[in-house]
Amino acid sequence: MSAFICSDEHFVELAASMAGETSHFPYAFPGQFAEGDTDAQRCTRIANILKNENVRSVQYRYNHREADDLPGAASDQLVVTQQDINMREVTDPVHILGMCRCLDYQSCENEDWDGTLAFKVLHQIRCEAITKLPGMENAPWDYSRPRQSPALSSVRA
Numbered sequence: 001m002s003a004f005i006c007s008d009e010h011f012v013e014l015a016a017s018m019a020g021e022t023s024h025f026p027y028a029f030p031g032q033f034a035e036g037d038t039d040a041q042r043c044t045r046i047a048n049i050l051k052n053e054n055v056r057s058v059q060y061r062y063n064h065r066e067a068d069d070l071p072g073a074a075s076d077q078l079v080v081t082q083q084d085i086n087m088r089e090v091t092d093p094v095h096i097l098g099m100c101r102c103l104d105y106q107s108c109e110n111e112d113w114d115g116t117l118a119f120k121v122l123h124q125i126r127c128e129a130i131t132k133l134p135g136m137e138n139a140p141w142d143y144s145r146p147r148q149s150p151a152l153s154s155v156r157a
Contacts, residue, residue, distance in 0.1 A: 003061040003106055005054055005072025010099060014125055015047035015080050016088040017096050021128050022046070028124065032117060043080040046121055050103060051078060053118030057109040096129040 022042035025033040032049075033042055058070050090096060100122055113119055130136060 003058050003071065003109055005058050005070060006051075006103055006106055007072070008051075008075055008078055010103065011047040011051045011054075011078055012043075012080055012084055013088055013090040014050060014096065014099055014103065014122075015043040015078075016085045017090065018046055018125055018128060019043055019085040019088075025124075029117065029120070038082070039085060040080055040082045043085060044078060046125075047078040047080050049118050049121050050107075053113075053116055054103060054107045057107045057113065061109040093129040093132040097126060100126045100129070 019039045022033070022037075022039055025042055025046075026035045026037075033045060037045075054072075055070070058072065059067065062070055090099065104119075104122060107113060107118060107122075110116075
């Protein structure tokens with residue numbers, strides 16, 4: 001099996017990892033998220049965007065199979081509750097990044113994958129997870145080689 005539909009828990013955990021970060025989603029993804037939505041409503045939308053694209057990819061890969069015969073759990077649409085957010089089990093950013101890698105691999109069968117909303121949302125989840133890695137808060141933003149004074153340069157020549 002080279003592609004499968006991830007578990008519902010996979011989508012819920014990825015979406016719940018964005019709780020508190022979703023307030024900018026109406027601006028980052030115009031027309032996809034409402035400004036007045038709760039975190040649970042936005043996380044529900046995120047989970048279903050990711051799941052629907054994963055299912056679409058697996059359907060493309062196994063186009064000879066019926067929808068109910070695809071590898072993985074092709075269940076109904078998801079609902080993420082505030083309790084799901086409060087009780088989430090995956091909080092380690094490295095674990096979140098690994099889950100993103102898995103979902104990326106399981107969702108990339110369609111030629112338009114990198115232009116989909118799911119791809120962009122998954123990228124945003126990765127970016128948020130990276131900011132939570134130990135040491136990232138104090139990591140430098142840029143690098144410039146220190147300039148040497150002209151006097152030191154001529155001594156080396």
